[in-house]
Amino acid sequence: MTVQAGIPATPPRKRLTRKQRRLVVIASAGVVLGLAAGLVAYALRDSIVFFYGPTEIVEKGLTPGTRLRLGGLVETGSVERGANQRVSFAVTDGKTRTMVSYTGLLPDLFREGQGVVTEGVLEGAGRFRADSVLAKHDETYMPREVADALKKQGHWQPGETKPGAPAAPATK
Structure with a gap:
């Protein structure tokens, strides 16, 4: 890292590892599926017959x-x-x-x-x-x-x- 005119340089960005990318994808898919299930349950609430x-x-x-x-x-x-x-x-x-x-x-x-x-x-x-x-x-x-x-x-x-x-x- 070099410092120019008193401005600290930003550290290099860390890249996500393969394992972290997988976790992000799985977590995103879980959120999407949970949202879809919630919307389906909300839509069916009036058609459920007891x-x-x-x-x-x-x-x-x-x-x-x-x-x-x-x-x-x-x-x-x-x-x-x-x-x-x-x-x-x-x-x-x-x-x-x-x-x-x-x-x-x-x-x-x-x-x-x-x-x-x-x-x-x-x-x-x-x-x-x-x-x-x-x-x-x-x-x-x-x-x-x-x-x-x-x-x-x-x-x-x-x-x-x-x-x-x-x-x-x-x-x-």
């Missing part, structure tokens, strides 16, 4: 307009069919009931007393407008969430099929 039973809807005080999945048993004697494929029925968990309105074709296995999961919008005052009614191909199938809710309420029959599993084939 599962609730009728009692949970009342207890949590969910506001009308909330999009969710409602599950439970179709209350016996509550199915009313109208014109233009309109159907209304009550979904219950044994404690509380919620009236569901649906327009469209119901699954073939939809019956009173059977487990059902509907997806749609809460209209308030015990009313729910369903966009879809979910059913499984096996008539003894019950979604795990519905079975767990029924177990909590004490309505699960011990001899019934394990929740989420297909029934054993019938023997002759």
